[in-house]
Amino acid sequence: MIALAFVFALLFSSVFPSSFAWAVEPDEILADPVLEARARDLSAELRCLVCQNQSIDDSDAPLAKDLRVLVRERLVAGDSDADIRSYLVARFGEFVLLKPSMSLANLLLWLTAPVALLIGAATAFWRVRKNSGRAEADLSPEEERALARILNDKT
Amino acid sequence: MSNAFPIAELGHYALVLALALALVQSVLPLWGAKTNDARLMGIAPTAALAGFAFVAFAFAALTTAYVTSDFSVRNVWENSHSAKPLLFKFSGVWGNHEGSMLLWVLILSLFAALVAVFGRALPKSLLATVLSVQGWIASAFLAFILATSNPFARLDPAPVEGRDLNPILQDIGLAIHPPMLYLGYVGFSIAFAFAVAALIDGRVDSAWARWVRPWTLTAWMFLTAGIAMGSYWAYYELGWGGWWFWDPVENASFMPWIAGTALLHSSIVMEKRGALKIWTILLAIMTFSLSLLGTFLVRSGVLTSVHTFATDPTRGVFILLILVGFIGGSLALFAWRAPLLKPGGLFAPISREGALVFNNLFLVAATATVLVGTLYPLGLEAFTDKKISVGAPFYNLTFGPLMIPVLLAMPFGPMLAWKRGDLAGVAQRLSAALVAAGFAVVLTLVLTGAENLLAPLGAGLGIWLIAGAIVEIADRIKLFRTDFATSWSRLKGLPRSAFGSMLGHSGIGISVIGIAIVTGFQAETITTLKPGETATVASYELRYDGAAPRTGPNYREDVAHFTVTRAGGAPIAMQPTKRFYEARKSGTTEAAIETIWFSQIYLSIGEWSDDGALVVRAYYKPMITLVWLGALVMSFGGLVSLTDRRLRIGIPRRAKKRAVAAIPEPAG
Numbered sequence: 082m083i084a085l086a087f088v089f090a091l092l093f094s095s096v097f098p099s100s101f102a103w104a105v106e107p108d109e110i111l112a113d114p115v116l117e118a119r120a121r122d123l124s125a126e127l128r129c130l131v132c133q134n135q136s137i138d139d140s141d142a143p144l145a146k147d148l149r150v151l152v153r154e155r156l157v158a159g160d161s162d163a164d165i166r167s168y169l170v171a172r173f174g175e176f177v178l179l180k181p182s183m184s185l186a187n188l189l190l191w192l193t194a195p196v197a198l199l200i201g202a203a204t205a206f207w208r209v210r211k212n213s214g215r216a217e218a219d220l221s222p223e224e225e226r227a228l229a230r231i232l233n234d235k236t
Numbered sequence: 237m238s239n240a241f242p243i244a245e246l247g248h249y250a251l252v253l254a255l256a257l258a259l260v261q262s263v264l265p266l267w268g269a270k271t272n273d274a275r276l277m278g279i280a281p282t283a284a285l286a287g288f289a290f291v292a293f294a295f296a297a298l299t300t301a302y303v304t305s306d307f308s309v310r311n312v313w314e315n316s317h318s319a320k321p322l323l324f325k326f327s328g329v330w331g332n333h334e335g336s337m338l339l340w341v342l343i344l345s346l347f348a349a350l351v352a353v354f355g356r357a358l359p360k361s362l363l364a365t366v367l368s369v370q371g372w373i374a375s376a377f378l379a380f381i382l383a384t385s386n387p388f389a390r391l392d393p394a395p396v397e398g399r400d401l402n403p404i405l406q407d408i409g410l411a412i413h414p415p416m417l418y419l420g421y422v423g424f425s426i427a428f429a430f431a432v433a434a435l436i437d438g439r440v441d442s443a444w445a446r447w448v449r450p451w452t453l454t455a456w457m458f459l460t461a462g463i464a465m466g467s468y469w470a471y472y473e474l475g476w477g478g479w480w481f482w483d484p485v486e487n488a489s490f491m492p493w494i495a496g497t498a499l500l501h502s503s504i505v506m507e508k509r510g511a512l513k514i515w516t517i518l519l520a521i522m523t524f525s526l527s528l529l530g531t532f533l534v535r536s537g538v539l540t541s542v543h544t545f546a547t548d549p550t551r552g553v554f555i556l557l558i559l560v561g562f563i564g565g566s567l568a569l570f571a572w573r574a575p576l577l578k579p580g581g582l583f584a585p586i587s588r589e590g591a592l593v594f595n596n597l598f599l600v601a602a603t604a605t606v607l608v609g610t611l612y613p614l615g616l617e618a619f620t621d622k623k624i625s626v627g628a629p630f631y632n633l634t635f636g637p638l639m640i641p642v643l644l645a646m647p648f649g650p651m652l653a654w655k656r657g658d659l660a661g662v663a664q665r666l667s668a669a670l671v672a673a674g675f676a677v678v679l680t681l682v683l684t685g686a687e688n689l690l691a692p693l694g695a696g697l698g699i700w701l702i703a704g705a706i707v708e709i710a711d712r713i714k715l716f717r718t719d720f721a722t723s724w725s726r727l728k729g730l731p732r733s734a735f736g737s738m739l740g741h742s743g744i745g746i747s748v749i750g751i752a753i754v755t756g757f758q759a760e761t762i763t764t765l766k767p768g769e770t771a772t773v774a775s776y777e778l779r780y781d782g783a784a785p786r787t788g789p790n791y792r793e794d795v796a797h798f799t800v801t802r803a804g805g806a807p808i809a810m811q812p813t814k815r816f817y818e819a820r821k822s823g824t825t826e827a828a829i830e831t832i833w834f835s836q837i838y839l840s841i842g843e844w845s846d847d848g849a850l851v852v853r854a855y856y857k858p859m860i861t862l863v864w865l866g867a868l869v870m871s872f873g874g875l876v877s878l879t880d881r882r883l884r885i886g887i888p889r890r891a892k893k894r895a896v897a898a899i900p901e902p903a904g
Contacts, residue, residue, distance in 0.1 A: 104476050106842065106851060107764045128625045133539070134483045136627065139476050179627025186622060193608040194634040197601040205593050210585070229653035232508075233712070 104139055109149055116156050123152055123162055127169065128179050136179055244309050247297025248388040254290035254345070255378040257283050261348075261371030265364035266436075277364035281352035284367050287374060288349035295329070295342045298387050302329050308394030311335060311387045317400035317819050319790040327411035328401045333535065333551075334387035336414060340531065341377050343415070343422045348374065351426060351451075358447060365433035366426075373425055376558045384551045400790065400819035409469030413462060417489055420459020421527040424496060426451035428524035431517045432566055435573040440517065442580075445507035448520070450883045452503060456496045457874030463489055464867030475825040475840045477855045479863060482628045484539045487610045488530030491603055495523040498599040501592045509654060510580030511589055515596070517577070521570060525563040526603070532559050538614060584656040591649035591657075598642040605634045643697055643748065646741055647704020651711060665711055669703035684757060694752025701745030705738040736877025743870030750834070750862025759856040764849045774856030776802050776837060778810075783850070791817045793826070796841050796850060800830065812841045834861045 105124075111117040124138035129145035137145040137152075148169075155165045169177045181187045261283035268276025298311070302325045307313040315332045316325060324331075330339040348370040355363050381387070430448045434440040466489070471479040480486065499519040505512045533539055536552030583589035609626045616622050647669055651662045677696035684692070710716075712734065713726040761773040765780040772778070781797040793815040800808045810828040817823065827840040835858045842851030877883075 104853070105762055107762055110762065126627075126629050128627065134481065134625070134627055139478060139481075174623060176623040176625055179625050180629035180633070181624045181626055186616065186620070187612070187624065190608055190612045190626065190630075191634070194601060194605040194638055197604040198597065198638065201597045201601055205597055206585070225656055229655065229657075232654045 104141060104145075105149065106146070109146070109153065111153055111157065116153075119162065120149070120153050120156055123156075123165060124149055126166075126179050127152070128177050130173060130177060134179075243297045243300050244306070244388040244390060247294040247301075248386065250290040250294040250297065251378060251382055251388075254287050254294065254341075255375060255382060257287040257290065258371050258374040258378055261287060262368055262375050263371075265371075266368035269361040269364040269368075269436075272361070274360065277360050280364045280367035280371075281356075284345070284348040284352040284370065287371075288345040291338075291342050291345045291378075294388075295338055298335060298338060299326060299329050302326070305398065306394075307396070307398050308390050308392070309387075310389045310391045313391055313395050313398045315401050316398040317790055318397060320398075320401060320406070321789050323408070323411060324401055324406045328405070330414050331401050331405045331410050334381070334385045337377065337381050337385050337535070338387055339414065340418055340422060341374065341381060343418045344370070344374055344377065344425060347423055347426055347451075351429075355447075362430075362433055362437065362444075362447075365436055366429045369429035369432045370425065373429075373562070376561070380551075380554050380558065384554050398819070400817060403791070403815065403817040403820060403822055403824045404473060406790075406817075407469065407473055409465065409473065413465045413469055416458050416462030416465055418462075420455050420457075420462050420496075421489065421492060421530065423451060423455025423458060424492060424520075424524040424527050427455070427499065427520040428566070431520035432569060434517055434577075435566075435569045438573055438576045440513050440577055442507050442510050445503045445516065446882065449503055449507060450878055452496065452500055452520075453874050453878050453883075456493075456500055457871050457878070459489070459493050459496060460867055460874065461871040463493060464864045464871070467867075468864050472827055472829055473824070475827055476853070477827070477838045477840070477857065479860070482609075482631045484610045485534055487606050488533045491526040491606050491610075492523055492530060494599050494603045494606070495519060495526050498596045498603070499523050501595050501599075505589050505592050506580070509583065509589055511583060512593070513580055514574050514577050517574065518570060519596075519600075521563075521566045522603075525559075525566070526607070528559050528562055529607075532556060533610070581655070583654070586652065586659050587657045588649065588652045588654045591645065591652050594645055595642060595649065598638050602635055602638045605638065606631070609634070640697075643701060643744070646701055646744070647708065650705075650708045650737055650741075666704060666707055669700055669707045672703040673697070673700035675699075680753075688756045691752045691756025694756070695749050698745040698747075698749030698752065701748065702742045705741040705745070709734065709738050731882070732880040733877045733882075736873045736875075736880065739873030739876055740870050741873075743866045743868070743873055745866070746862050746869055747864075747866025750859045750864075750866060753859035754857050754863065757858050758860075761852075761854045763852055764845070765852050766847070766849045771852065771854065773837070773854040774858075776800050776854075776856060778839070778852075778854055780850060780852065783844070786813070788815070790819065791815045794844075796852075798828070798839060800837060800839075808837075810837070810839050812839045814841060831861060834859045834865070836860050 105121070111120060121138060125136050127137045127148060129135045129137045129140035129142050129148070131142050131144050132140045135145075137148045152165055152169075155168065160168070166178065170182075175182060181190060183191055261280060264276045265280035265283075268274070268279070298309075300306075301309045301312045302316055303322070305312065305316060305318040305325070307316075311332060311334050315335075316328050320328065328335075330336040348367060351363070351366060351370070355366070358366075427448050430444065430451070434444055463486075466486070467479045470481070471477065499516065502512050502516045502519055506516045532552075532555045536555050538552055581589075609630055613624050613626055616624055647666055648659070648662055651665060652659070673696040676699035677692045680692035680695045681689075709727075709730070712730060713723045715723045759774040761771055763771045765771060767780055767782040770777055770779045778798050778800045781799055783794055783796045786793050786795050793813040795811050795813045798810040798812070800810055808830050810830055812828040813826045815824045815826060825840055825842075827838055829839070830837045835856070838855040838857055840853045842853065844850050
């Protein structure tokens with residue numbers, strides 16, 4: 082967090098010394114609320130290219146403003162969300178997307194969550210089963226319950 | 237501003253002595269533990285206490301230089317100003333790279349000193365080994381500071397005035413957030429040291445888990461509060477009302493938190509049932525490794541750009557070596573020694589242990605997701621020159637779904653019996669919580685006119701967690717199943733840790749409600765107002781009354797005056813400002829925030845145009861304070877748990893005997 086603040090401070094102080102304006106400004110807002118809502122949703126997924134991990138919707142950088150205006154121009158011209166995204170990727174590269182594409186290069190990125198979960202679940206399941214198979218004969222069901230009750234009360 | 241007293245040189249010298257002591261502490265006690273030499277082992281606590289004293293002296297020296305505005309010290313000149321308010325002269329000490337590393341080492345040596353003081357009941361060889369491992373970490377970071385980040389470098393001639401602290405950091409947040417965060421981050425080094433000591437020893441038992449628990453709890457407690465504090469700071473300071481950005485720097489502190497939460501839970505199983513030993517050791521190593529990784533990410537500059545890192549790599553490479561050394565070394569030690577550790581108690585899949593394994597499974601998968609999300613762009617750029625961004629939309633899709641099963645299952649965990657639980661029985665006992673959750677969903681739907689479905693479900697989930705935690709306590713004291721007096725005496729007899737876990741789980745529920753409601757129902761108005769004009773946000777009307785300049789100690793600001801009213805309510809005065817700091821030639825926007833119950837009105841301003849019209853951004857953020865209040869409740873739960881009888885000082889010796897008697901431990 083502290084370095085986050087540093088980075089923002091850096092942006093404020095060295096790159097845009099006199100800029101106080103931030104994020105979506107009133108003059109940018111489209112008259113059509115449906116289009117404007119789409120613009121906001123799209124903007125939240127597009128990176129301000131000169132910022133540290135900020136979306137153009139949040140950023141006060143002049144470049145972010147240019148991109149917001151650009152997105153709105155394309156929307157007014159009738160482009161679909163996907164059109165606008167691919168247009169921006171063609172111009173600025175995939176860096177502009179805060180949600181990376183599900184491409185081969187990003188396969189590992191997207192698969193981490195499910196794969197980590199599956200491997201973990203398989204390991205845990207296998208171990209617990211292996212262990213629980215060994216444990217059965219130790220106590221009778223009554224004893225189990227009595228023990229559970231005692232442990233429940235005391236812990 | 238005189239050079240008469242060489243405070244900086246003394247501070248520098250104290251750091252060198254601290255390094256020498258840390259090196260002694262790294263080697264001799266460990267050697268003593270190996271050869272069973274009581275004198276060598278006895279060095280450890282003394283070295284730890286003296287090391288802390290020297291680092292504290294160095295820190296005090298730097299603080300003195302800041303408070304007296306001694307601009308002959310380069311670090312002070314770069315980050316301070318004579319007109320800076322006194323509080324920020326103190327907190328400015330760690331508002332820069334060198335000072336924050338010194339704070340890091342100060343807290344590390346503080347923890348080592350605390351272990352030396354409170355760990356007298358530990359077996360001598362364990363204490364010696366733990367402090368030796370702490371000594372390795374201290375040596376590495378002291379060497380790092382002395383070699384690459386000396387905060388005591390002088391300037392000759394001394395400048396007359398300093399360059400001032402970054403305006404964004406001139407906030408009470410800087411005074412609280414980094415120390416809390418570091419107490420958490422660095423506190424996990426104790427769990428790490430205990431884990432490595434257990435591996436060196438080749439044996440570990442339930443008593444070990446009990447000794448580590450208070451340290452893990454302490455670290456977790458501070459990290460929880462520290463992250464919440466940082467989030468609130470970003471919320472009010474950065475001016476657009478966001479409170480979590482999935483920024484790599486935030487992730488750097490969030491990863492140790494998730495892993496630490498998993499560690500807290502797995503160590504319960506280890507303590508109570510002797511199971512999951514190897515896993516708990518691994519988690520302790522992983523948690524502190526993630527803290528180190530976070531330090532590397534934040535301190536090396538690698539996040540700003542891989543190429544910046546490559547062009548000025550001194551600091552980055554040094555921390556990278558520390559990182560590789562400690563993570564690689566401890567994992568290698570783990571691979572070598574862990575097979576020696578005997579697995580412990582057995583349990584069925586449906587049991588308290590099973591529930592805690594479930595918790596760990598999802599938390600670790602979530603940690604892995606955040607880790608890969610944070611590092612993937614760096615790796616991709618380094619190896620293929622392809623640049624991608626991984627931001628909030630990615631985490632919403634991957635991290636979010638991993639949390640839902642954990643939260644849904646959370647109330648079940650504490651109610652399941654150890655070893656073999658009865659899921660249907662627990663579900664039945666939780667029916668009251670389920671009814672409460674269902675009621676919350678319906679109520680939210682009715683109140684908000686069914687415009688959004690996810691938020692009411694989220695609110696219901698939060699109530700499920702809170703009600704589940706309360707039901708668990710009610711169940712344990714047999715509330716309504718016996719007479720009230722018996723319930724009351726049972727309640728008084730419950731261990732503090734039971735209340736700790738109730739608060740912890742309720743805290744999550746409170747945060748979930750806040751997140752769901754504010755995400756679903758926040759209102760935003762962006763407009764331009766001239767003096768006298770009004771705008772509305774949610775059910776509030778705000779009138780712009782005009783602006784006036786004001787002068788602060790080291791800044792000047794333009795204050796915009798607003799009157800906010802709700803039909804039938806009293807008017808509220810709100811004054812967002814725009815500040816300009818002369819020394820840095822830079823500014824900040826200071827949002828005005830009005831808290832109404834748990835909700836907030838957030839008012840932030842932009843540019844004035846020539847005709848006096850002002851750009852205004854107003855939010856109504858319903859229930860937003862619950863997001864942070866929940867975290868504070870969680871943290872408080874940690875504190876309550878920490879006061880549990882079994883964790884108190886002097887108890888470990890007795891606890892050990894009992895634990896050893898209860899669970900036959902194979903000799904390692």
